[in-house]
Amino acid sequence: MARADADDRRFDTPKGLRRSPSPLRLSGDRDRFGRFTEWVARAMGTPGFLVGLTVFALGWMAWNTFAPEPWRFDSIAIGFTALTLVLSLQASYAAPLILLAQNRQDDRDRVQIEQDRQRAERNLADTEYLAREVVALRLAVRDLASKEFIRQELRQVLDELDRRDEEESTHAAS
Template sequence: MNDEDTKASADKTPGPRRALDHLRFHSPYGHLGSVFGNDWFALKAEAFARFFGTPLFLVAQTVIVGIWILLNVVGPYKFDVYPFILLNLAFSLQAAYAAPLILLAQTRQADRDKAHAEADAQHREDLANSMEKRQMQMSVQADQLLELLRQNTQLTEMVKDLSQRIEELTLEMHDRVVKQE
């Protein structure tokens, strides 16, 4: 049994054991593309922009800067002396690329958030509509039950009246039979 068969059988399983896709209400919005598309550049740029905020990046950059300064202060090769103009240029270049990449990642995330918010709103609307339908069905069923209860009460009263009439006729017949003897 492969993963698809397992998933298909899990989706048909009733009750709490059923494996639910927690993003199933977002699937109608899966066709929405990002403003920047889903090509390799946009995906790689977003991944790189997300990397800027990680501890690994900060530690690696700190280590590189420390080595750079150490080599230029006490090392045998002094390719960027004290005001560290080349290091400053490298930081400026990094900032020039980082800012647009971060903005690109934020824009793509905003697009995803908007699609998810729309899917959530649509899901809430669908829930409200189904709740309204259920309430209407319950109201109709309650009216039907009241009508059945009324009919049952009428039938019970008719049975009571007929039972009283039978009792009266039985007594009357008994009196006639007893008088004839």
């Protein structure tokens, strides 16, 4: 594993020309096998598969019980040993394929959880930014003059002007 990681980090060889460290390593699309394992896991989890497997096992047992003796290939006397071996072989392949499919799903879930966490962090940062902006706007609006404030200031100015006019007219008359 460490050797494969070291080869993946090499920059002196183009990626397409690198050789795999193990001759047993599949050179095809790795994801194709993963999709196959998921297909197997989904298929084995269906009622159709269970009904089909039951019909297969019952057919096997019926054939080897009621068929003419020369046509039988698995004896009831020894407990349908071949059927047991076939079902054991099917189970021995099914279990790892299902585990591989679950591992792929776990990997997808991990990626989704990480993306959700990053999205939540961005949303939190955006929300905090917007909250700061709202507070800044409130402070700015508080400093702005309202209509009532302007009217009051204008009334005061008009009152002052009226008083000044009165004072000037009283001074001019005297």
